[in-house]
Amino acid sequence: MSEHKFDTKTVTLGYSPEKWNCYSVVPPIGMSTTFELEDPSTDKGYLYTRTSNPSRSQLETGIALLEDSRYALCYSSGICAIGAVVQMLSPGDHIVSDSIIYGGTYHYFNRIVPRSNITTTYIDTTNPSNVEKALKEHPNTKLVYLESPSNPLTTVCDISKIAQIVKKHEGVILAVDNTFLTPYFQKPLHLGAHVVAYSLTKYMNGHDDVCMGAVCCNDEEIYLKLKSLQNDTGLNPSPFECYLTFRGLKTLAIRMRQHMKNSIEVAKFLETHPKVVKVLHPWLPSHPQHEVAKKQASGHSGMVAFYVKGGLKEVSDLLKKFKLIGMAASLGGVHSVAEIPTVLSHASVPEDMKEQLGITNNLVRLSVGIEDAEDIIEDLNQALSVIVSFS
Numbered sequence: 001m002s003e004h005k006f007d008t009k010t011v012t013l014g015y016s017p018e019k020w021n022c023y024s025v026v027p028p029i030g031m032s033t034t035f036e037l038e039d040p041s042t043d044k045g046y047l048y049t050r051t052s053n054p055s056r057s058q059l060e061t062g063i064a065l066l067e068d069s070r071y072a073l074c075y076s077s078g079i080c081a082i083g084a085v086v087q088m089l090s091p092g093d094h095i096v097s098d099s100i101i102y103g104g105t106y107h108y109f110n111r112i113v114p115r116s117n118i119t120t121t122y123i124d125t126t127n128p129s130n131v132e133k134a135l136k137e138h139p140n141t142k143l144v145y146l147e148s149p150s151n152p153l154t155t156v157c158d159i160s161k162i163a164q165i166v167k168k169h170e171g172v173i174l175a176v177d178n179t180f181l182t183p184y185f186q187k188p189l190h191l192g193a194h195v196v197a198y199s200l201t202k203y204m205n206g207h208d209d210v211c212m213g214a215v216c217c218n219d220e221e222i223y224l225k226l227k228s229l230q231n232d233t234g235l236n237p238s239p240f241e242c243y244l245t246f247r248g249l250k251t252l253a254i255r256m257r258q259h260m261k262n263s264i265e266v267a268k269f270l271e272t273h274p275k276v277v278k279v280l281h282p283w284l285p286s287h288p289q290h291e292v293a294k295k296q297a298s299g300h301s302g303m304v305a306f307y308v309k310g311g312l313k314e315v316s317d318l319l320k321k322f323k324l325i326g327m328a329a330s331l332g333g334v335h336s337v338a339e340i341p342t343v344l345s346h347a348s349v350p351e352d353m354k355e356q357l358g359i360t361n362n363l364v365r366l367s368v369g370i371e372d373a374e375d376i377i378e379d380l381n382q383a384l385s386v387i388v389s390f391s
Contacts, residue, residue, distance in 0.1 A: 006066070006184060007253045013062030013246060029243045030054035051231050055239035059246045060214075063204075066249070067183045067196060069216040071223040073230050074242065078179065078199025079104055080235040081213030083112075085175050085195055086143065087233070088225050091117035093142040096134045098125040098157065100150040100357055101177070103346035109145075110348075122353075125157040126289060132165045135172065147177040148188075149293070152341040152365040153305050153358060154180070154280045156289035159296055163192025173222065179203070179332070184256045186297040189218055202332030203301055205248040206255050212237045212245055255334065255370060259302035262376060263368040267304050269377045275384050277362070280305040302368035303331065312361035314387055315340055319364070321383035324375055331367035336376050338366045 004012070017023040030053050035046040046052050056074055064072035075081040082105055086095070097109060099122040109120045121138060123130045125146055135141050144166050148157045159176060166174040175195040176188035182203045188196045198204055200212040217223055230236060237245075260283070267281035279286070282293035283300045293300065308315055319327050319338055328337040329344050339345060342354060342361050349359065368376060 009065050010250055010252050012065075013058075013249060014065045015058060015062070015246075027055065027058050027243070027246065030056075030239045049239070050234050050236060053236075053239050053242070055242040055246070056236065059242040059249075062246060062249055063198075063214055064216060066252070067189065067216040068187055069189055069196070070218045070220070071226075072214055072216045073223075073226050074200070074237055074245075075213040075215070075230065075235045076237045077211050077235075078177075078197070078201060078213035079108055081197050081199070081215045082145075082175075082177070083108065084215060084226055084229045084233070084235065085145075085173070085197060086113055086118070087229050088173070088222070089116075089118055089142050092140060093118050094138045094140045095120040095143045095145060096131065096138065096141050097122050097145040098147050098150060098155075099123055099353075100153050100155050100359075101145070101147045102151040103341070103348050105145075105147075105177070106346070107348040125162065126155055128158055128161040128165060131162050135165070135169050141169070141172055144172060144174045145177075146175070146193075147180075148186075149180045149282055149300070149303065151180065151303075152345060152363065154282055154287070154300075154303055156282050156287075156293045156296075158292050159188055159191040159193060167192070180301050180303050181297055181299075182252060182256060182301070184253055185260075185299045185301065189216065191296055194219060194222060200245050201330065203256065203259070204252065204332075205245045206252065206333060207244070207248050208330060208333035208335065210237075210241045210244045210248070212241050256299070256301060258370040259368060260299045262370065262373040263300065263302040263304050265373040266366070266368050266376055266380065267306075269380065270304070270306050273381070273384055275309050275387070277307040277309055279307075301332070302336075302370075304366045304368055306364050306366065307360070307362050308364065308384070310362055310387075312340070312342070315362055315364060318383050318387050321386055322379055323382070324371065324379040325366070325383075331365070333367070334370045336367060336369035336371060336379075338364055341365050 033049045060072040176193045179199045196216040198214045270279045326337040
């Protein structure tokens with residue numbers, strides 16, 4: 001039988017009722033912290049839940065299936081997943097990072113990682129030659145870190161071209177945060193990345209009720225290092241959170257299709273509105289990396305960035321006028337939410353850097369949900385219409 005398609009994989013997620021004596025169609029939640037031993041020194045597959053847990057193992061199996069990866073490991077947050085990748089490095093090593101990344105990741109790279117005597121250089125990865133230049137200037141680089149599409153500006157880098165550059169430098173790991181697209185729309189391992197990182201909190205779980213992260217890879221050496229770190233640092237999610245995410249993944253394909261359909265309609269509407277200066281959505285021809293996005297991904301999620309006429313006051317007033325769209329810090333759930341990156345998700349990024357990158361006070365990050373697109377557009381339109389002080 002040929003390999004199942006993605007939609008079918010999301011329903012099965014590698015689970016078989018035969019694994020349990022009760023033939024449960026839904027995997028039981030393994031809440032036990034410890035497990036009965038076969039003899040004083042041998043376990044029956046599980047010993048202690050920090051080391052391994054049936055619910056976590058089942059989720060990791062399902063994620064690896066969707067990612068087409070040999071291995072997947074889950075952590076208690078997206079930052080913990082990124083942290084695990086960084087913890088494979090040693091004092092004196094160097095990171096080359098995309099300059100446009102989630103504010104929490106920037107905070108971690110800039111304030112926590114240096115305590116281990118690891119430095120970071122930020123570059124514009126939309127130009128692959130910048131990666132080559134940075135690797136030559138920093139021969140102690142051991143990690144190249146990308147977000148594609150990036151948070152919050154949805155910039156896209158050519159993962160395949162960067163992977164070819166990285167592979168010329170022995171011992172350098174290429175990690176890609178694929179949170180915005182999920183394996184439904186993009187598989188960075190197929191494009192040459194060594195590691196894929198996720199905030200499962202977002203689209204993978206999709207229901208705003210779990211905080212969790214994951215790392216996927218094919219390289220056994222990388223996996224064994226990450227597996228050891230997962231156990232030794234104890235950065236593991238609870239069995240109940242694993243159950244919720246496992247359940248959420250079952251609707252990933254249909255959710256992502258609806259997110260994409262809605263976000264394109266919303267982005268097209270925003271492009272025509274007189275109070276909107278600029279819209280960023282990789283599937284719009286106006287996006288600077290539109291062709292790259294089409295080359296390496298099969299679609300886009302619900303993420304839209306747009307600039308409005310005015311400043312922080314006007315944008316704040318705009319968000320407060322929404323009736324359907326929520327004001328919230330996260331993204332990727334079924335409910336549409338918006339935020340102002342300068343004061344929330346990217347508040348920790350220095351002001352001069354935000355200005356240089358285009359993360360300004362008139363920027364809105366919109367996570368388009370799966371409501372009816374007409375209702376989302378109507379809410380945007382009424383909110384934009386009542387704000388009269390735009391300059």
